[in-house]
Structures are given as structure tokens and as C-alpha cells.
Amino acid sequence: MRRLGRLRVLQALCEVGEVSRGDLLRHTGLSRATISSLVADLVREGVVREQSAASSRLGRPPLVVSLVPEAGYAFGLDIGHDHARLILSDLTGTPVWDDSVELDVDSSADDTVAAAAELVEAASEEIDRTRVLGLGVGIACPVDRRTGVLRAEGIMPSWVGAKPAAMLTERTGLRTLVVNDANACVVAERRYGVARHCDDVVYLRLSAGIGAGVVCDGRMLLGHDGLVGELGHVSVDPNGEVCRCGNRGCLETIASPTAISRLLSRSWRREVLNAELMSLLLAGDRGAVRAVEDAGEAVGRTLAMTVMALNPELVVVGGELAAAGEVLFDPIRRALRRNSVSDLHGDLQIMASALGDGASARGAAALVLSAALVLSETPQLLTIDKV
Numbered sequence: 001m002r003r004l005g006r007l008r009v010l011q012a013l014c015e016v017g018e019v020s021r022g023d024l025l026r027h028t029g030l031s032r033a034t035i036s037s038l039v040a041d042l043v044r045e046g047v048v049r050e051q052s053a054a055s056s057r058l059g060r061p062p063l064v065v066s067l068v069p070e071a072g073y074a075f076g077l078d079i080g081h082d083h084a085r086l087i088l089s090d091l092t093g094t095p096v097w098d099d100s101v102e103l104d105v106d107s108s109a110d111d112t113v114a115a116a117a118e119l120v121e122a123a124s125e126e127i128d129r130t131r132v133l134g135l136g137v138g139i140a141c142p143v144d145r146r147t148g149v150l151r152a153e154g155i156m157p158s159w160v161g162a163k164p165a166a167m168l169t170e171r172t173g174l175r176t177l178v179v180n181d182a183n184a185c186v187v188a189e190r191r192y193g194v195a196r197h198c199d200d201v202v203y204l205r206l207s208a209g210i211g212a213g214v215v216c217d218g219r220m221l222l223g224h225d226g227l228v229g230e231l232g233h234v235s236v237d238p239n240g241e242v243c244r245c246g247n248r249g250c251l252e253t254i255a256s257p258t259a260i261s262r263l264l265s266r267s268w269r270r271e272v273l274n275a276e277l278m279s280l281l282l283a284g285d286r287g288a289v290r291a292v293e294d295a296g297e298a299v300g301r302t303l304a305m306t307v308m309a310l311n312p313e314l315v316v317v318g319g320e321l322a323a324a325g326e327v328l329f330d331p332i333r334r335a336l337r338r339n340s341v342s343d344l345h346g347d348l349q350i351m352a353s354a355l356g357d358g359a360s361a362r363g364a365a366a367l368v369l370s371a372a373l374v375l376s377e378t379p380q381l382l383t384i385d386k387v
């Protein structure tokens with residue numbers, strides 16, 4: 001019972017941040033005496049502190065309980081198709097270090113792991129390394145939930161059969177957990193971003209790869225193999241381009257920034273880079289606007305199926321393409337309405353990610369923090385169903 005109580009207190013502190021003892025009472029359902037004793041233990045261990053709340057009112061300010069930021073740290077690594085980005089979070093989830101390298105991730109697994117290990121080395125110089133709780137990784141590839149092996153065929157050729165957690169542990173000496181990047185993103189948005197306090201969320205990442213992370217009733221949905229949310233490879237155009245996965249007309253061949261730039265490059269017979277896309281939209285270029293609107297329409301149709309299946313309260317759209325704003329969001333909303341029973345989903349919100357590019361790394365670090373704080377007595381580093 002005491003372990004369960006401790007777990008509830010730490011969970012509340014993780015989720016809410018600074019809380020009064022009264023708030024802890026409400027959040028945990030524990031008695032005042034139990035909370036006093038648990039908080040005293042945690043203060044003694046140096047994990048939690050109790051101090052006066054900043055208050056403008058006269059009189060004695062109330063005491064608030066919070067995690068001690070420097071009591072522990074977690075690394076969060078985002079491995080995309082062309083970059084590795086490392087964030088170091090303190091115990092409260094606040095980033096204290098952030099750096100990235102560009103490299104061809106898809107065709108160089110070993111180089112990517114080596115580059116990530118160098119980033120970890122550099123960040124470790126800033127802190128007491130003994131306080132690092134582990135390394136969380138969000139990777140742009142499906143991850144088998146039982147074996148940790150990447151399902152990288154056609155997606156990240158040099159990673160086929162790879163177990164990145166083992167590779168990174170060998171190089172860094174850190175306990176490592178690996179999830180698909182969209183899963184890491186949904187955790188980050190729920191903990192720190194626009195989906196706070198929301199128990200039913202779909203996060204859709206529109207980057208070079210497209211994928212979704214799903215939280216349902218407060219739990220991350222992983223599915224039989226851990227492959228929930230592979231929406232990038234839903235076919236939306238039977239006559240479309242052949243996708244890198246081998247199917248035809250996948251959402252990814254229409255709605256990834258890379259696909260849009262490729263389309264414009266072909267039409268205009270000059271190379272259009274992803275980085276140029278946003279300035280073309282800002283300038284109101286008709287071709288670029290049309291391509292992004294069509295992408296939004298395809299995304300909306302795909303989301304309609306997802307929404308009918310999962311009934312989320314909120315859909316968060318992230319990845320580079322989310323920066324297109326209403327040019328993208330308008331057609332998403334229209335196609336969603338047209339292809340679902342919109343009366344049933346009148347309250348559904350579609351919002352842009354609040355955390356942008358950093359979501360995957362922050363979410364991966366958050367999973368390590370949750371695991372270390374809440375589940376530290378379990379043999380595995382992490383059970384990721386509770387986020």
C-alpha cells in the first residue's frame with residue numbers, strides 16, 4: 001500500500017508540477033497523515049522539496065511540494081531520417097541542454113549511434129552523470145513492442161533487424177528505451193504541450209515520415225506488435241505513386257513535406273527544397289498552396305477513419321508541415337467533417353503541436369522520468385502503457 005501511495009504522489013508531482021498538500025490529497029485520494037509521511041520520506045531522499053509558494057497576497061504563503069529539478073536527469077533522443085537530436089531534461093522535464101547533428105540516418109545506423117553517443121558525452125559534461133536515469137529514444141520507424149527490433153524494411157534500410165536500445169546501451173552505458181517517434185510526441189504533448197489533462201488524444205506527425213501516436217483513456221495504445229498509428233502507409237490514392245513501403249498511393253506519398261517538394265520540383269522542373277516550402281506558402285504561391293491543400297484533404301480523410309475508430313477529444317498535428325497553418329488545417333477539418341459523422345464529433349479539436357521539433361526528444365525523456373520515478377522497482381526500465 002505504501003508503494004502504491006508513493007507512486008500516486010510521484011505521479012501527481014510529475015503531471016501537475018508544484019502542488020500544495022491539499023492538492024495532493026485531491027489528486028491521490030490518500031489521507032493527510034499518509035501524505036505527510038510519504039512527502040517526509042521523499043524530502044529525506046532528496047527527490048522532493050517543500051517550500052513557500054510565491055504569493056502576492058498578505059499573510060503566510062502556503063507550502064507547496066515539488067520535485068527537486070537537479071535530483072535526476074533523463075536524456076531524450078529523436079532519431080529522424082536526416083538528424084539526431086538530443087535533449088537533456090531535469091527531473092521536472094525541463095530541458096537543460098539541447099543539440100542536434102544532421103546526418104543520413106536511414107543509410108548509416110552505426111554512424112547515427114556513434115553521433116548520438118557523442119551528443120550524450122557532450123551533454124554529460126554539464127551535469128553529475130551519476131544522476132542520469134536513462135536514455136529515451138523516439139525513432140522514425142515502427143518498433144516491435146516485444147523484441148525492440150525495428151520494422152525498418154523500406155523505411156530505414158541500414159536499420160533492418162537492428163535493436164537500437166541494445167546498440168545505444170553498449171555505446172553510452174545508459175539504460176535505454178526506444179519507441180516510435182509519434183508515440184514519444186503524444187507523450188510530450190500530453191505532459192508539456194497542448195494535450196495537457198487530455199486522456200484521449202491522437203498525435204499525427206507530418207514529417208518526412210508520417211505516423212500517429214494514440215492515447216486512449218489515459219493509456220498509450222500500442223497494438224499487438226506495437227504498430228498502432230502507422231497512418232503514413234494507409235493508401236489514399238489507388239493510382240498514386242509507389243511508396244517506399246511497396247504499396248501505392250500511401251498518405252506519405254502525398255502529405256509529407258518531402259512528397260510536396262518532390263511534386264513541385266517535377267512540375268516546375270527545378271529542385272524545390274523542403275526549407276523553401278514555407279516561404280512559397282507565405283508568398284501565396286498558387287501551386288504550393290494547392291499541393292498543401294490537397295495534402296490536408298488526404299490527411300483529413302485518413303483522420304476521419306481514425307476518429308470514427310478511436311473517438312479522441314483532440315487531434316494534435318505536428319511535424320514540419322504543421323507550420324503551414326490554416327492552408328493545411330482548413331482542408332483537414334473540411335475533409336474530416338465530410339468523411340465522418342461530424343454530429344458525433346462536434347467537440348473534436350484539431351490543434352497544431354505546441355512543442356514543434358522538440359516533441360519527440362522531450363517525450364522520450366519524459367518516458368524515462370516516469371519509468372524511473374514511478375516504476376523504479378520494476379525489473380524492466382519501463383512499461384509504456386501508462387503515460
Ligand SMILES: [Zn+2]
Pocket residue numbers: 232233234243244245246247250252
Ligand atoms: Zn507506404
